[in-house]
Amino acid sequence: MKRRHFLQLASCWPLASGALLPTASLSWAAAPSGTRYRNLLVLIELKGGNDGLNTLVPYANPTYYGLRPKLAIARDQVIQLSDSAGLHPALEPLLPLWKARQLAVLQGVGYPDPNLSHFRSIEIWDTASGSEQYLQDGWLTRTFAAVPTPVEFAADGVIIGSPDLGPLAGGGTRAIALANAEQFLRQARLAVPEGQTPNLALRHILKVEADIMQAASHLNADYAFRTEFPTGGFGNAIKTACQVIANQAGVAVVRVTLTGFDTHSGQLATQARLLGELANGVVALKSALDELGRWNNTLVLTYAEFGRRPKENLSAGTDHGTASVHFALGGRVAGGLYGEQPALSGLSGDGNTGFAIDFRGVYATVLDRWWGVPSAEPLGGRFAPVALLRA
Amino acid sequence: MPLLTSMRQLTVFLVFCAACLALPAMASAPLSYDDARHLLNRTGFGATDAEIRRFTGMSREDAARKLLATTRTVAAMPPPAWTAQSGPLRYPRAGADASEMERKQFQQEQIREGLQLRGWWVNEMLTTPSPLTERMTLFWHNHFVSSQQKVRLAELMYRQNVTLRANALGHFGDLLHAVARDPAMVIYLDNARNRKGTPNENFAREVMELFTLGEGNYSEQDIKEAARAFTGWSLDRDSGNFVFRPLIHDYGTKSVLGRTGNLDGDDVLDALLAQRATAEFITRKLWREFVSPDPDEAQVKRIANRFRDTRYDIKVALYELLTSDAFYAKEHRGVLIKSPIDLVVGTLKQFDMRPSEPVPFAVAAAAMGQNLFSPPNVKGWPGGEVWINSSTLLARKQFLDRMFRADDPAGRAAMAPEAMAPVSGQVVATGAVQETDTQRQIRFMRAMDRGFRSVQFESATWLTDLHATDATRVDAATRLLLAYPPQSPPDPASEPLAMVRHIVLDASYQLK
Numbered sequence: 085m086k087r088r089h090f091l092q093l094a095s096c097w098p099l100a101s102g103a104l105l106p107t108a109s110l111s112w113a114a115a116p117s118g119t120r121y122r123n124l125l126v127l128i129e130l131k132g133g134n135d136g137l138n139t140l141v142p143y144a145n146p147t148y149y150g151l152r153p154k155l156a157i158a159r160d161q162v163i164q165l166s167d168s169a170g171l172h173p174a175l176e177p178l179l180p181l182w183k184a185r186q187l188a189v190l191q192g193v194g195y196p197d198p199n200l201s202h203f204r205s206i207e208i209w210d211t212a213s214g215s216e217q218y219l220q221d222g223w224l225t226r227t228f229a230a231v232p233t234p235v236e237f238a239a240d241g242v243i244i245g246s247p248d249l250g251p252l253a254g255g256g257t258r259a260i261a262l263a264n265a266e267q268f269l270r271q272a273r274l275a276v277p278e279g280q281t282p283n284l285a286l287r288h289i290l291k292v293e294a295d296i297m298q299a300a301s302h303l304n305a306d307y308a309f310r311t312e313f314p315t316g317g318f319g320n321a322i323k324t325a326c327q328v329i330a331n332q333a334g335v336a337v338v339r340v341t342l343t344g345f346d347t348h349s350g351q352l353a354t355q356a357r358l359l360g361e362l363a364n365g366v367v368a369l370k371s372a373l374d375e376l377g378r379w380n381n382t383l384v385l386t387y388a389e390f391g392r393r394p395k396e397n398l399s400a401g402t403d404h405g406t407a408s409v410h411f412a413l414g415g416r417v418a419g420g421l422y423g424e425q426p427a428l429s430g431l432s433g434d435g436n437t438g439f440a441i442d443f444r445g446v447y448a449t450v451l452d453r454w455w456g457v458p459s460a461e462p463l464g465g466r467f468a469p470v471a472l473l474r475a
Numbered sequence: 476m477p478l479l480t481s482m483r484q485l486t487v488f489l490v491f492c493a494a495c496l497a498l499p500a501m502a503s504a505p506l507s508y509d510d511a512r513h514l515l516n517r518t519g520f521g522a523t524d525a526e527i528r529r530f531t532g533m534s535r536e537d538a539a540r541k542l543l544a545t546t547r548t549v550a551a552m553p554p555p556a557w558t559a560q561s562g563p564l565r566y567p568r569a570g571a572d573a574s575e576m577e578r579k580q581f582q583q584e585q586i587r588e589g590l591q592l593r594g595w596w597v598n599e600m601l602t603t604p605s606p607l608t609e610r611m612t613l614f615w616h617n618h619f620v621s622s623q624q625k626v627r628l629a630e631l632m633y634r635q636n637v638t639l640r641a642n643a644l645g646h647f648g649d650l651l652h653a654v655a656r657d658p659a660m661v662i663y664l665d666n667a668r669n670r671k672g673t674p675n676e677n678f679a680r681e682v683m684e685l686f687t688l689g690e691g692n693y694s695e696q697d698i699k700e701a702a703r704a705f706t707g708w709s710l711d712r713d714s715g716n717f718v719f720r721p722l723i724h725d726y727g728t729k730s731v732l733g734r735t736g737n738l739d740g741d742d743v744l745d746a747l748l749a750q751r752a753t754a755e756f757i758t759r760k761l762w763r764e765f766v767s768p769d770p771d772e773a774q775v776k777r778i779a780n781r782f783r784d785t786r787y788d789i790k791v792a793l794y795e796l797l798t799s800d801a802f803y804a805k806e807h808r809g810v811l812i813k814s815p816i817d818l819v820v821g822t823l824k825q826f827d828m829r830p831s832e833p834v835p836f837a838v839a840a841a842a843m844g845q846n847l848f849s850p851p852n853v854k855g856w857p858g859g860e861v862w863i864n865s866s867t868l869l870a871r872k873q874f875l876d877r878m879f880r881a882d883d884p885a886g887r888a889a890m891a892p893e894a895m896a897p898v899s900g901q902v903v904a905t906g907a908v909q910e911t912d913t914q915r916q917i918r919f920m921r922a923m924d925r926g927f928r929s930v931q932f933e934s935a936t937w938l939t940d941l942h943a944t945d946a947t948r949v950d951a952a953t954r955l956l957l958a959y960p961p962q963s964p965p966d967p968a969s970e971p972l973a974m975v976r977h978i979v980l981d982a983s984y985q986l987k
Contacts, residue, residue, distance in 0.1 A: 201690060202853075202854075261867070262865070262866055268865070284768075284810070285810055289982045349675070399668035401668075434695050434699075
């Protein structure tokens, strides 16, 4: 009942708010449409909920070591970034980016009244909704509805290595899901032109066929990178992402997924492996984008449904938590620590931390500062951007 | 005499009136060919023309009763031989004790057995006398999700499948209690690690959010307390059987959904079953499986009440759904997107193709996003429009293209050049641990190719069985194969194979 109500609201909302904000609309409508989305956004989803506390370790805090007798990362293991915070040792490959001040570490990214369900919480992140608000379209879907990408773009966004479209879900976007760019192009000849139908399921299928044809007619997958990409699923996903980005016909967003962070048990080995894959993947991405001359107009952001509970469980793992640490990287990122470490002394009744940065503030940074798209409309309100980009 | 006559007339009249009033409840109009096709495709996989004709002319009620009377509790096909081996489970020795070789061997053994298991189930779906049994077993697999990715042992995934089938059309309460003790589930949702003192909440959370109540019908406190009630529900590592460990069970007082006391896991499950929300949650999910993407809330409440009042008799809920006006409504025809299993098994069945090796077809469904025994996460495959994105749609079309290609050996060879590479016979036979990834991939591709070659579509025979003349064959084939009008109708003058290819590559073939 409640959901239906919100869906109805959401469906009529772009029109209503457009009428309310004519001046804001005019400023961007005048800007040349081709340029803003040349600033590329790469989203990396840490699916399952990465443990932020062992990603950016509060190594000077005795409470941390008290909460994690088995899982704590020893002080002499962490890569110290400040006198209180240090990176997980598996993230060592990112150190050169930190030293070059192109890595921003966002501490305590979350939202009020957090939900601990994987599915509901990622829906909140993907739709940029409030905790009790149900929206249908992803935050990027709403963004591209308000300010479309240029028609000559191969697609609005490309989704690699995951079946769900996440922030690109919902009607209207031209989103392409890929496992492998070459295979995609080989198979695309089987798509047929779009038709018209009142059947919603069929309409979806026909739209996907049309998107395939549009993308296939603009993409190549034959760029010869000098960069060596890591082996394994995530390394392949990064390579596919780079093949897509290498094309002249643009895309505004690439989303890749690294999965397996739901570490209810045996966390140490699993998280170390995953963070290593993440770090090596990002380093390869940077190197490939340098080859293309794109690193300076690329912004890489990590996100996840939630972090994990500060107190470890008896299975040498951690249960679902709330706020977590995330990374922003790119040639125009102003490196450093943002937000603040979650207070471990004043945990909530269910043992979780508060948050320091609203994730919608991070999205506002992308919209207002990276693309120059007014964020209030797609985000359904005003959220303070994080000053993580160089002027 | 006139009085008598009029009395008799009155009686006749009254009986007639009573009959008229009772008529809608007694029997509805007989099923047309399209109605019967709709019923069989929604409750099974790709009905054949002959099957549809057997149900044409029945009343809705008789048809539903017939489907529900012939369900099974065990599979008809014999399972892979290794499921009959007794003795302890074959784990690799823990951690540092195991050599790299042993670990690799264990991993490959599980992959091989997992593939055999997938092939066995695909074959069961294809050949079972009761497709509804397999559809419901698959439905519960996607409800009470466990994945071999985490459970690892194919043996335990098989046992869970047996449990799901045994209760697939029984009582939901029995199924819930059985699943909570299922070894694969105990591993998958970490209950094996749920101990007094530091409970692991994973199972307690998902049993409420995904298995019974649905989100919003419980509190975080309910989860914490329920987790304590499930402490000690574990499994014996040697036999792989469920075991209750009293030493790590929390015997303290808990309070879940208003029930307070020294609750154990069964008490919590009963508390969940007592909630109206559970009956409605399951009914809504059944509606989306069988009827349409948008459940009618008034109907859901009505059916959920019947469901709960009959101790959650799954057949009662299905009978209500399968005889409803909504099920047969015109606006609900062809509005569901076929799952990869619907597409793969349905295509094989509908075209009388019986592969000698079913594993490649399970792998084909996996490439389209539905890897049996390995759903993506505890919420299962979301289904609906999520089945179709650019990558999965192309995988579907490639599969169909391959199945209905003209039988041109040169063309087939060109299709999979990797499959033609020379490999040593020994590697193929033994799957030696030492083989490289490339060798293994080649061996796998060859096996896939053999599987695909083992089925052949005989267009002439198939059309003969359809009882169609040259003049009617396009109509007959379209009516059998498509739940929704084609986007581009086939040319009546085209060759039989080309016509069928055209129909299955039409976007409407993705609908059911």
